[in-house]
Amino acid sequence: MSTIRPMRPKHLFHISSTNLDALTETYNIGFYLEYLTKWPELCHVIEGIDGNIEGYILGKLESSPYPPPTSPYDPDTNPDPNYLPWHGHITALTVAPAARRLGHATRLSEALEKASDANSAWFVDLFVRASNDIAIDLYRKMGYSVFRRVANYYNDDEDAFDMRKPLTRDVDRKHVRENGEDFRVRPEVVW
Structure with missing residues (x-):
């Protein structure tokens, strides 16, 4: 049985085996430490019975x-379609190749979604390569949908899908849309 635990700085010495996938972004240690300092409640690891790290998630609020010109924020009166209200964001989610298909990604995401919901976020979002069909399918199964396609988002000019999952606050689902794959934006409008 694997266990989700809050990520601690000591875990950073043991996550390299989870980053072996070519589609997994690897960051410098300062990046991870910034997340652990600012959003410790949104950073978790999943540990196997043997104590090895099998996956992790980095998130932020x-x-x-x-701020939009009208307060309080209301999606119906905000004139800027690219404004992002208070939301959770999955910066990194990865599972070691040997521990895939065990539900780890879902469990890690649910922990971040629960914490974001507790902080009155409207939704949780993430960016994924448009060619990463396996990840896109996984996120769809977890309730995420494509909100927009960000052209040339990655350093190699590949497009990204901005995927979102509405939370309790977004009762009317105003922060998701149908056919988001067809709604193209440039990276400079993405904050």
Whole structure:
């Protein structure tokens, strides 16, 4: 049985085996430590029975830097379609190749979604390569949908899908849309 635990700095010395996938982004240690300092409740590891790290998630809570002109925020009266209200964000989610298909990604995501919901976030979002069909299918099964396609998002100019899952606060599902794959934006409008 695997166990979800809060990520601690000591775990950073044991996550390299989870980053063996070519589609997994690997960051420098300062990046991980920044997340652990600012959003410790949104960073978790999943540990196998042998004590090895089988996966992890890095998350944060954020909104666009400039508030909308009307307060309080309402998706119906906000004139900026690219404004992001208070939301949870999955920065990194990865599972070691040997521990895949065990539900780890779902369990890690649910932990972040629960914490985001407790902080009154509207939704949780993430970015995934448009060619990563396996991850896109997994996120769809977890209730995420494509909100928009971000052209040339990655360093190699591949597009990204901005995928979202509405939380309790978004009762009317105003922060998700149908056919988001067809709604293209440039990276500079994505905050």
